[in-house]
Amino acid sequence: MKDTHLPCFRIKPDFYDALAHHLAADFEFWASLVGADGLCRLQLVASPPENTSSGLPGIPFKKLLLPPAEPLWSWDGKTFQSPDPQPRRAVFGVALCDLQALWYLDQVFAEDPLYQERRQHLLIVGGPCQPADQCRCHPDESPLAGDLFQTHDHIWSLSNRGHAVLKELAKWLGATVDRPLPKPLQVPKPRADIREPLFRASTGSAIWQQSSQSCLACGVCSAVCPTCYCYDMIDHTDLDGKSTRQRVWDNCFFSTHAKVAGGHDFRPDRAARLRFRFEHKKFGFGPLRGRPSCVGCGRCLKACPVDIDLDQIAEQLNAGEA
Amino acid sequence: MIPKLLKIGVVHFAGCSGCQLMLLNCEAELAILAQRVDCVDASMITSATCEETPFDLLLVEGSITSPSEQQHLQKLRLRCRHLVAVGACALTGGINRFDAPTRETACTHVYGPVADQIETFSPQPVANFVAVDACIPGCPPEHSDFLDFFGALSCGVWPTQRDAPVCMECRTRELRCLLEEDHLPCLGPITIGGCAARCPALGIPCEGCRGEVSEANRDELCHLMAKTHLSKSELKRRIQRFTGGENV
Ligand code: SF4
Numbered sequence A: 001m002k003d004t005h006l007p008c009f010r011i012k013p014d015f016y017d018a019l020a021h022h023l024a025a026d027f028e029f030w031a032s033l034v035g036a037d038g039l040c041r042l043q044l045v046a047s048p049p050e051n052t053s054s055g056l057p058g059i060p061f062k063k064l065l066l067p068p069a070e071p072l073w074s075w076d077g078k079t080f081q082s083p084d085p086q087p088r089r090a091v092f093g094v095a096l097c098d099l100q101a102l103w104y105l106d107q108v109f110a111e112d113p114l115y116q117e118r119r120q121h122l123l124i125v126g127g128p129c130q131p132a133d134q135c136r137c138h139p140d141e142s143p144l145a146g147d148l149f150q151t152h153d154h155i156w157s158l159s160n161r162g163h164a165v166l167k168e169l170a171k172w173l174g175a176t177v178d179r180p181l182p183k184p185l186q187v188p189k190p191r192a193d194i195r196e197p198l199f200r201a202s203t204g205s206a207i208w209q210q211s212s213q214s215c216l217a218c219g220v221c222s223a224v225c226p227t228c229y230c231y232d233m234i235d236h237t238d239l240d241g242k243s244t245r246q247r248v249w250d251n252c253f254f255s256t257h258a259k260v261a262g263g264h265d266f267r268p269d270r271a272a273r274l275r276f277r278f279e280h281k282k283f284g285f286g287p288l289r290g291r292p293s294c295v296g297c298g299r300c301l302k303a304c305p306v307d308i309d310l311d312q313i314a315e316q317l318n319a320g321e322a
Numbered sequence B: 001m002i003p004k005l006l007k008i009g010v011v012h013f014a015g016c017s018g019c020q021l022m023l024l025n026c027e028a029e030l031a032i033l034a035q036r037v038d039c040v041d042a043s044m045i046t047s048a049t050c051e052e053t054p055f056d057l058l059l060v061e062g063s064i065t066s067p068s069e070q071q072h073l074q075k076l077r078l079r080c081r082h083l084v085a086v087g088a089c090a091l092t093g094g095i096n097r098f099d100a101p102t103r104e105t106a107c108t109h110v111y112g113p114v115a116d117q118i119e120t121f122s123p124q125p126v127a128n129f130v131a132v133d134a135c136i137p138g139c140p141p142e143h144s145d146f147l148d149f150f151g152a153l154s155c156g157v158w159p160t161q162r163d164a165p166v167c168m169e170c171r172t173r174e175l176r177c178l179l180e181e182d183h184l185p186c187l188g189p190i191t192i193g194g195c196a197a198r199c200p201a202l203g204i205p206c207e208g209c210r211g212e213v214s215e216a217n218r219d220e221l222c223h224l225m226a227k228t229h230l231s232k233s234e235l236k237r238r239i240q241r242f243t244g245g246e247n248v
């Protein structure tokens, strides 16, 4: 979605009360809140927050679309059961980078019925953000998904669904204005990219060995990444014979990720695994090849206990240091 | 094919019996478990013993510390179709391995002057003496470890062996990272998950009781934990506690 001509409206006082009231019948409300322990989490809230820029939640909203352990079906010996229907959720204050990530996930899971069902049940409301030290987004680079985008005095509709919501609330809307989405100011340092031939040439480079030496393979970088979507399939059987197949977050740093029947491992060490993660984040795979899947949210940088920085690796490769 | 009613036994070597107790503590599921298994020999579970009959499945808890235990274990292996090592002591020697640097002193302390007449050796993992078909980690294992295990078995398969670290569960629960944020000596990055980050959820750094992931990066974790208040030797002991003595 190009955001240059998104319909934007000035809003009248009480618009947000009216919005909350309008949505309350159908939706749970979710927003990011900073807890007493200093961590920001996306969580269920009683009403939409007035101030939407609480920072990025440590675990992005992908947890609502691809939960860490999601049942696909269960079987009790007689019948198959589908997962329970999903609640409808309105998520408020989603930052631009996460809206870009949503667009990316939407492409990857375009043909996944479970994802699509959850997605249909989400109403995503974007909001302005405050760039933090580790932010590396390119706000204008990739398309974004979502339904609405709110500031304290304007609202944009980003989708047909968003448009339909605003139509219902026309009474609380003022004039249409020609206004671009508010972009984050002064992103400290945008994401570093690298050309693919240079990356290809780096196959045997010592840089992968060096950079991955300190990696603990804890998996945190992809747990927090809004566009990491690998999963493993795990079957679980209760004592009463009911079996459930779940998809569970997996991770390319884990020892089992590229291991296949017979014991061969396509990426047998951390160097190969780091290079693979780098490749996925910088170039994407499949039909999306060539478009970075990294939206520069900076979460991995912040969360990695040993400060492994994909951008620093890109810069080193670009500078011919490898 | 696994028969419907499995004849199982639990045998206890050097350990605290906590593993067996944990199985017994699955109170809500015991009734249904009793329909799946016939527990023919287990010191804490039944007063029956079975000297000769074969087991379909033998759970072994504790580490092996003497030639007589070793022989007993080897005889049992011949009587059971499948042997499962349960808990840190059986898997790595567990905290019993802490005798290592001061073994003689420890023996004299425990057995007194007759210490040198009693034949013992440094506690060993079960797999050092017999073939092990499956493992249930933990000190003690979680209820869910036992229930998943018997659940999988009831469809004739072993449960999936995990190799993902505690950190993954800790972060998906959105807990505060004690290592990163508070410089506490958390062993989460190198410890096999499955406990749903039980300790970090209580603000306690992971003690590593579930044993190490297959490719643990100990060097780097030690390096990181140097920021904590622990000395080098304390760090080493911390990592060794559940993973067996001298291999750190
Ligand atoms: S790779 Fe890192 S910076 Fe990029 S989107 Fe993922 S978490 Fe954010």
Ligand code: SF4
Pocket: A222, A225, A227, A228, A229, A230, A250, A251, A252, A253, A276, A277, A280, A281
């Ligand atoms: S392959 Fe790695 S980088 Fe790509 S989505 Fe999976 S975990 Fe993330």
Ligand code: SF4
Pocket: A214, A215, A216, A217, A218, A219, A220, A221, A222, A253, A303, A304, A305, A306, A307, A308
């Ligand atoms: S967060 Fe850092 S240490 Fe952990 S797996 Fe990712 S790169 Fe490795």
Ligand code: SF4
Pocket: B166, B167, B168, B170, B171, B175, B176, B177, B178, B179, B180, B186, B187, B188, B189, B197, B200, B205, B206
């Ligand atoms: S608290 Fe421990 S287990 Fe949790 S993420 Fe941090 S290092 Fe890992």
